[in-house]
Amino acid sequence: MKTSALSKLGQRTEAPPISWLMQLTLEHPQLISLAAGFTDNESLPVAETRELLNEILGSPKGRRSALQYGTTAGDPHLRRLTADRLLKLDSAGGTSFSASARKISDRALDVRLAPRLIPGAARKFYSPERMLITSGSQQLLYMLTECLCDPGDIVLVEDPTYFVYLGIVQSHGFCCRGIRLEADGIDLSHLEQTLEALRRRGELKRVKMLYLVSYSQNPTGITTSFVKKAAALATLKRFERAAGHPIYLLEDAAYRELRFAGHDVASALAAEGADERVVYTGTYSKPFATGVRVGFGILPKPLLTVVLRVKANHDFGTSNLLQQLLRHALASCRYERHLTELRRRYARKAATMTRAMREHFPADVRWQEPEGGLYVWARCPKPVKSGVHSRLFQSALRHDVLYVPGELCYGNDPTRRKPNGEMRISFGGVTETDIRAGITRLGATLRELL
Numbered sequence: 001m002k003t004s005a006l007s008k009l010g011q012r013t014e015a016p017p018i019s020w021l022m023q024l025t026l027e028h029p030q031l032i033s034l035a036a037g038f039t040d041n042e043s044l045p046v047a048e049t050r051e052l053l054n055e056i057l058g059s060p061k062g063r064r065s066a067l068q069y070g071t072t073a074g075d076p077h078l079r080r081l082t083a084d085r086l087l088k089l090d091s092a093g094g095t096s097f098s099a100s101a102r103k104i105s106d107r108a109l110d111v112r113l114a115p116r117l118i119p120g121a122a123r124k125f126y127s128p129e130r131m132l133i134t135s136g137s138q139q140l141l142y143m144l145t146e147c148l149c150d151p152g153d154i155v156l157v158e159d160p161t162y163f164v165y166l167g168i169v170q171s172h173g174f175c176c177r178g179i180r181l182e183a184d185g186i187d188l189s190h191l192e193q194t195l196e197a198l199r200r201r202g203e204l205k206r207v208k209m210l211y212l213v214s215y216s217q218n219p220t221g222i223t224t225s226f227v228k229k230a231a232a233l234a235t236l237k238r239f240e241r242a243a244g245h246p247i248y249l250l251e252d253a254a255y256r257e258l259r260f261a262g263h264d265v266a267s268a269l270a271a272e273g274a275d276e277r278v279v280y281t282g283t284y285s286k287p288f289a290t291g292v293r294v295g296f297g298i299l300p301k302p303l304l305t306v307v308l309r310v311k312a313n314h315d316f317g318t319s320n321l322l323q324q325l326l327r328h329a330l331a332s333c334r335y336e337r338h339l340t341e342l343r344r345r346y347a348r349k350a351a352t353m354t355r356a357m358r359e360h361f362p363a364d365v366r367w368q369e370p371e372g373g374l375y376v377w378a379r380c381p382k383p384v385k386s387g388v389h390s391r392l393f394q395s396a397l398r399h400d401v402l403y404v405p406g407e408l409c410y411g412n413d414p415t416r417r418k419p420n421g422e423m424r425i426s427f428g429g430v431t432e433t434d435i436r437a438g439i440t441r442l443g444a445t446l447r448e449l450l
Ligand SMILES: Cc1ncc(COP(=O)(O)O)c(C=O)c1O
Pocket: 037, 135, 136, 137, 138, 139, 162, 213, 218, 252, 254, 282, 283, 284, 285, 286, 290, 293, 294, 295
């Protein structure tokens, strides 16, 4: 048989890098993987989960419903707790501004005040009715993008961005335009230029959304200021008339609760006009347990309706038992206690990693001290390449250490070449001993090449 039975999507979907990175780790047990986005293994809440499950299954009222199918949108109590938590976070946030964000001056002054208005003006945006619970936030990212884009449509992404998201884009035949990053989030003038160039070429109708990983970004660790999120939203709005449809801002806040230094920043939900255009996704995987995989999102009503239909076709609801677990963890303060401990551990691990980098890396490798999340983004000096086929990557493998080549985090944007001299290194899942050993090996590899 010459023709394949596979659909276009089936034929087009490339092997996701995450699969072969994991495969490499399995094939080389002696390898120290600084590549995996795993969370801290030792502090996974084993005892808490046991207690919670005992409570749930011991409750005459709740035990049967926890083991029964739930609704597509998710447990109403968990949605309420999640919505309230978000409102609380956003009401308190929004006051941390970097120097470059302050330069946006006049416009910034208005939006800087916005978070304080939330309790009165925009409480209804944080409503459980606008929220759904998903099987990890990854499922929501997938469904949303699928609901908004057709093959050939353009997704605006940060340059670089979360590489698993790029897999969704590639697989569906969507295109990307990368928006450059600055220390406090996307470069707003580059966003404007990109949209303007697409408008001039009559391609704006293909643009449906801007995807931002706005807190301790995967892979760079950058947090986008509230000012930038509000300004990006306003920019997207200005191009909507020419596009002929809404352009959404998809804010992926996967690492929001893993901040261990500095201040939280209000989400784009707190910006003017957010109720109709901002989609906010979050997860309980990272702050509680990655094995539990419960995610959530707040969506504009029309989009929520469609995503719920798609989710009904996917799985008609996230595991009820896991939702009950999170609900009880949140309600009993065990979640909060665990998070406090996690932040302390990640702060220590991050410090261990950057201390080792200062000691073992050549002086001209550059990085920012992380303030949250799981990653350090390191830039090699020219002409060192870090890609999958580079001498550095191959030599690192020979030294039994693995990192994520930076090139994997750049979408296929035809308007620029992919940078190829960066590495994403994670301090999340590895022990401090392995962090030190892994960085020593990576440092030795770099020194050999330089
Ligand atoms: C930026 C980002 N978004 C979303 C996810 C998906 O997480 P989950 O599906 O576990 O909620 C991840 C996982 O690593 C991530 O790094």
